[in-house]
Amino acid sequence: MAASGSPPVRVWRFLKRTDWPLLPVTGMILLAGLIMQWSIGGADALPKGHMVRMAAVGVTCAIGASIPARLWRSQAWLVYAGCIGFLLSVFVIGDSTNNARRWIDLGGGFKLQPSEFAKLGIILALARWFASRPRPRRMTELTTPALLTVVPFGLILIQPDLGTALSTVPLFLALAWLAGTPGRVMRWFFILPVLLAPFAFLAIQDYQRERIETWWRQDHLSEEEIADAGYHLWHAKLAIGSGGWTGHGWGQGPENRLDRLPERHNDFIFPVIAEEFGFLGSLAFLFLYSLLPVTAFVRASRYRDPFTRLVVAGIGVHFATHLCLNVGVSSGAWPTTGLPLPMVSWGGSSMAVSGLLLGVALSAGAAPAPLFERRAYGDDD
Template sequence: MRNAARRDWSARRAVPRGLLHGLRLNHFPFGLLLLALGLFAVGLTFIHSMASVDELFQRDEVSFDSHVKKVVVALPMLVLGALVRPRFLRKHAWTLYAVAIVMLLLVPLVGEERNNARRWIPTPIGFDLQPSELAKLALIVVLARVLHRNRLARLRDWVKPAALALLPMVLVAAQPDLGTAMTIVPVTLGMLYLAGGSGRLISVTVGIVVLVGLSAWKFEWVQDYQLRRIETWAASFDSGALVEGRNGPAFHVYHARVSIGNGGLEGTGLGEGVSSRAGHLPERESDSIFCVVAEELGFARTTLFLACYAALIAGLLRTAAGIRERFTRFVVAGVGLYFAAHFFVNVGVNLGLVPMTGLTLPLLSTGGSSLLTTFLALGLALGLAAQEEPSLDEDAFRA
């Protein structure tokens, strides 16, 4: 028995310790992969439909060919992420975070300005890179690195993870991109809670964030366009004010509500919705793609779509819960929280429950940086869940 154990240990030591490592296929979460690819296929179908309708009406707002080119660049990230070894990722977590911060610092210097915001760095890879998207994934990895030996037992244990999250938040908010910056909050707080952070302290933090947000609105600490978005959102709960502002500040909110309401119970059918045919809904292929889905699928099938997306998030979090090694568990859970934050904010915005902000719906929306980050994050989560890493911390011995 002892000799057999020695042979097994020798065999493990003989395994290369580089970037790539063989997956345990019997542990690979193929169900989650198929669910994610199914949602991605839904997105492809709707984008192709929108592009076809645009072509019919001689518009060029949505390009399916452009989306496919971005997919060709981004999709290999799914495979690459699945092959990354946990030990390699943990070792280089600080490097990844540093690269992300440097890229955010470069945005004001070399970034391209669009719609009064400087968020994109031009690249020759088929789309402009938005560093804020990759920064969220880098933050998840470095937080997992910090928290895998940090139980958050003392107040000072919270300083480092809080500072790590605050730095990219400030840099992203300065672009300005307050919506993307705010998605960092639930991901960070979720990871702190999973690491053993006090629920009471996290609740206090949430209260402080809400108070700061209300103060920013009340005392006009935000950009003028951001203030108008919040005021428009608050006024949109009055149907009369919403209709009155439909050709002004409430244009986007109004057409989002019209599109979703027009779907009814059974939907208008693929390519038959007013959002696609009239083309009035802004960003319908990216930030507002949920409106198109809701209108053309209808309430019943949209509910099924939402349930599938929620199942993907729940599956990622459940997979993380079954991993004993803390670093790997936190990366997988962080990816689940990343999908959850985007899902709830994007759907909430389009339903009018959250002030208007530009945020994609991962796996469905267009956007090269979003696709790149989505596939890389998903690949990391699925691949890490299927790779065995020895763990000697106390979590590994819990039942």
């Protein structure tokens, strides 16, 4: 029989204290991703590369969970600074592909995408800031946390990577709201972007502007536009529509088999799910994936410690944002922009960061005592 302090017993005690429901949900999502990558690669070819990425999720999750929550809290600023430095390094040693400098080539076919790791820094920094201060009452009190988000947002945007940059914004909005910012202040973060949208449209890259124009007229595209700027969106919607109620069956989707859907292993994997498993299968998948952020939100609401609550909730927001943006782009609800579906899409950096974030959530949830004596969400005394 294992001793009381043996590794299996310590792991069991750790899981009992932490957000263990995240683990079975994650396992099912990883399995769904493996099934779809197998279909995309061909039923006779086991996706060994994706299985390696799945293993990376487990490794990074274990690393994140093994670091005590107090250390994540105390080193939040250092992690954030490291993420900013990592983003800056792209412009010095980054690999340029298709006029975008987003990756660092490690050799041997391995590349890292610093923008994915930046999300961990943003979540920890915002959680640290809000958790150590009273509830924000005025717009000016959100200046620092807004800057903590704007700096990585800007560095990611000029790579350029609009999709990943946009995915950082909900982190700030959600954590500011959870920290108790009143609605009269929060509304300005929705009004100002609308007012500035025309100027932003003129400032973005030409290809990004073309994508927005194509999305706006997606139901009235010419044959030339379908073959050019509208190609991704057209074939994604064609795949989704052809699935019907129950789909063509695993590995039998026409758009998938005939290689007509670009980036179907990565940013456009949801249309393959809809094509092969239909409307009902798509709903089942969306329900499964939604369980991940919902579980994080439910677990976060049970913590009295503000840092733990904000970290776990922020990680839930991360996965919810990627789900909404990825599926929205694939179905034509949003303009086309590159953003993977974590743990389902092919991206290695996305997979590694997903595991790391889940590990941080487990570590934060297992903290034996509140990390702060002062509570956020409280009024100034």
